[in-house]
Amino acid sequence: MQLNDSVGTLAGVGPKTATGLNALGIFSIRDLLFYFPFRYDDLQVRPLATLADQEKAMFKGTVISPPVVSYFGPHKVRLNVRLLIEQTVVIVTFFNQPWLKDKFVQDEEIAVYGKWDHARKNVVGMKVLMQNTANDLDPIYSVNKQIRQKKLIELIHTAFETTGDQLQEVIPAPIRNHYRLLTDHDLVQQMHFPKTIQESDAARRTAIFREFFLFEAKIQRLRQDNTQAGDGLQLSYDLSALKSFILTLPFALTTAQKRVVNEICADLKSPQHMNRLLQGDVGSGKTIVAAIAMFAAVTAGYQAALMVPTEILAEQHAKKLTKLFTVMQVRVTLLTGSMTGAARREALSEIEGGRANIVIGTHALIQDAINFAKLGFIVIDEQHRFGVNQRRALREKGLNPDLLAMTATPIPRTLAITTYGEMAISTIDELPAGRRPIETSWLKINQADKALALTRDQLSHGDQAFVVAPMISESDQMSLKNVEDLYEQLAGYFEPNYHVALLHGQMTSDEKAATMAAFNRNEIQVLVATTVVEVGVDVPNANIMLIYNADRFGLATLHQLRGRVGRGDRQAYCFLIADPQNEVAVKRMEIMTQTNDGFKLADADLKLRGQGDIFGDKQSGLPDFKIGDPVSDNNSLVTAHQVALDLFRVDPQLAAPENLPLKRYLATLQDSENFD
Template sequence: MNLNDLKNVSIKELKGVGDKNAALFARLGIESVYDLILYFPRTYKKMPPLFKVNELREGELCAVRLTVDDDFYFKKTANNAVTTVSGYDATGKVSMTFFRVTYLRNLLKKGSEWVFLGVVKRKGRHYAFEMPEIHKISEYIESLKNLQPVYPLTKGINSKTISKYVNSSIEHYSPFKDSLNANIIKEFDFPTLSRALADIHFPVDSEDYVKARNRLAFEEFYEFFIELNEIKKAYNRLKSNYVFIETAEYARFKTQIPFELTKGQNDALNDILGDLCSGYVMNRLVQGDVGCGKTIIAFLSCVLCASNGYQSAFMAPTEVLAAQHFTKFKELNERYSLNLNIAFLSGSTTAAQRKDILSGLSDGSINLVVGTHALIEDNIEFEDLALVITDEQHRFGVLQRETLNEKGNAPHVLSLSATPIPRTLASVYYTGLQVSVIKDKPSNRIPIKTGLRSAEDRLDGLRFLYTKVKAGQQAIIVCPMIEENEDTNLSNVTDYAKFLKDLMPKDVRIGILHGRMKNNEKNRVMQYFANGDIDILVSTTVIEVGIDVPNATVILIENAERFGLATLHQLRGRVGRGKLESFCILINGSGKEEENERLNVMLESDDGFYIADEDLRLRGPGDLTGVRQSGDVRFKIADIYRDRDLFFKAKEFADALY
């Protein structure tokens, strides 16, 4: 079977997945069997062997096979439900307590046998468990043969449930057709696709895991480079239908800008001007650090396009960021009397406004449209689209960008990115693309002060944060998780917001933001924050791109050790957007000294390119974890830092096809 065919098979078609489980899976972004099979574990655990009661060790995670005794007790109150029961084997007895679990009476019947897994405690003369896991004996014995997957979770579903459905899906639908040719598989001694998918979820040992992960990571890179080569092939010295000249209006506006452009900005502008006037289609990336001034470069390009009589489209990754760009562009247009008719198009545009905008794009009266993915909808037509600009280009899929490009007759393409990539990787990543790099920053930018603290010093950081909020400024707190996870003690947005509401004065307005919220809800929260209606925003890394709030002056990042340095640098860039002094507080939740060494790079430099190079140098080969740290949304499992050798090899084999 072709794995891609499972995109059309609903998760509900799996036996046992009803509406309730389907809703829980949907919260994890799993709607099809394809999504489920490619929902990779974030780490793994080895199940402990079975002990007898007299072999249990206090304070350790142990598994024991017990027969249920006849002392089952259940009591329900308004706020809780408590179950106590004991079990025994030939060597002793264990008492167990469960909270808020109401179905155990029918499960733990007298004389039934189960495996109980938990941290051993002492209760009088007997050992005790609180909230132990309950396993069927046969299933637990089977689980001892493999490392057990630990998945990113949401409340109401656990790793055991996910692994059960993953296992049944792979068994039912495999074997899968291999997308890599036999020569590649032989060259690298890769497992088959079916074997790799089984082993990435249920590896027998670390060797199986590494082989499976390498195969899947290589495949992602390989497919990416094939797509990239197709795009390069299409644009390679393609004659342009839109040949620009440097107009008087463009030159006038450039001299009137009320600040001096940096050398990097001027160099990028000259590169773009050269492309647009060359007679060939431009496909250029402007890569610059956070706050280096890429947006004004994009707007100048739109001014040049309009003054040549053509249309341009500017696509941003979020509605709030697109709206902020639109507002800035309108202000500049009016202040300098530019010949632009600018429109804003997003998913929340009203039907009446949308009708007028579509008409203006079709007849050419609108010569610059700013928006989100709404710009790529089928019914949008342009009269003369000559320039397409995508902000944070890696946030859009290849097909999304190409769909917008196809709205014109081979328009020029300008991509913007603030995501720094190490030089050794960038030389491959961007091969064939025209790339302009802006390394310097405007002289009026105030450096962000960065501090590193342990978890024990968290309250000191929050006190400092509150002094800024009390002074009328705003703050951001970043957590790695959305909600409490039974398999980790990492900070999560849901509980942290509750903690802050108890800690802070009642007049401090606290909001939350995370990737599982619906787009309109995310946009509403970000707009509230941009408007100053939220004082402290508790968020996951979804805040990394998508909002520009000059009044936000403090960002506190919990469990900073869980993020790559490039991601931390991007997050730090969410503050320091205005004229106020700004601060970044990194909390090392692990307490490990080696993590302090890595995180200290953030204190030493605010140069994103240096930080990316150091991240590559310091990043080890990794342990048994499925977490990607590059922040690159193209890849489910591959990481351009950790898998750099595979990255180069995949490019070599993909290039050989052309």
């Protein structure tokens, strides 16, 4: 039996058990051995006097009377048994486990694990333990209905006994020795069967570093693949034309924008494939940087594409860039999913025939049905929805085009390492001159009238307002503001003096586009919307943002919403209307009122919510680490990142004898493993 054999070949694993294991992500015997416990129960027996109230512990005692089972409600069962522990009579209670009755035999010793109630001298039992357990720690695994703890432990025992001696090292010996890491054999043994807390701690430390290091090694290998000479296009753009275009812009570039333009243009001219992330805070001017880069690609004789997450944003960009590029005789073509008939056929003809210099659309642009004449450069806006493999797949579109990804979600270094480790990163860390900080206030829901009064006053001076709520319609499950009810309420408050309109994701594309166009023209003064307005919508005359139930959103979303206002030269206001129900939500409200800096907010969000929520959902492209946590284990992550960088810098082909096992490991990986 081999480590890479299907787990179904293991003794005791039938089709049903195999299905249950697969659901846990266990497909091979190797997967089973590296399926580690998430915690351990301490099985050391300690004197009762040393236990804190409600502490979980191991108890050994003699059964002094028969157990009693009683029923106290529908499907509610209580099992009580009296144990003599240290000359003290302790009542142990198990809830809804009547079958444990047969485990307790009068005058015999038994071991139980449970929670100590100091005042009552009582134990709330959790499990009955084998008396002959050899270890002080009991591993606890994530399981499901098909695979119980006991069964999983039995299978891991069997797998280790039959294949444990096949475990070979993948971390190079010099690294393992320098950081005092366990071998893979000892790691697996001590993670599953630790004899002491010290053993489990050493194993967990090794497991965390190993997971991070192998991920970083994959990233470095991918980065190396992306940057090999001759791999990409060499776009010899027209520098004089580029300078002429920049002079036509209605504003001067900031120092940060100039620096980033130079970095991107150097990539374009290089024969190596561009794989760069452009990050900048809300309103920092990323779009104009992308426009300059796309124009550079056009002067080199190639097409460029800009992909954005929503049709509203695609249409907005198309309108802006058409106006911007008219003077340079560059043709901008819009392609969205809702386009049909003659309009769609015309757009496809322009793209395929090469008449479209710059194509703007949603992610549908990379579908197989879309054929570019000579695509050399792709810009992806709000890149955080894509993982490493999706970015890699984009290289296969057109002529292996250069790739620039953009995000307005500032990324703490911890997440940049894990999420965009294979990309070069450019940062716009400066806002355009004249931008005023947005005044942000937190109001309780019963104080919302204050925000509405200020909004009415600002509207009288010609401003416009966004009002955002978390839901479209009323829900039986949640007492949250919804945009439909809010629209009715605010229409009654502001009209007929000011026009109030509604915008949400269930409206058709035409309806949404018409509403946004009317808002842009100031035919609508108050736009009541869901977070469909979160990304990229730019209405310079809008200077008021009201966010109802603001505690339902993360800091990243709140910051994006706030960034929809303050685009002009007038003072802008953001009101967070919320009655937060927990300390974390209160902290979010407080932090939002203290800073407009997206990078500070990202760091705060990371500390408050952990890495999985920064980008809003599970499709963020963040790797799904099984053992390490990039936030709490940050030191280990940063060290592993640096070690992998240094290793590939010194031995990029992993040709040294001590690096060959790692090279073989990376070569056998499935492309999708750990990346998405």
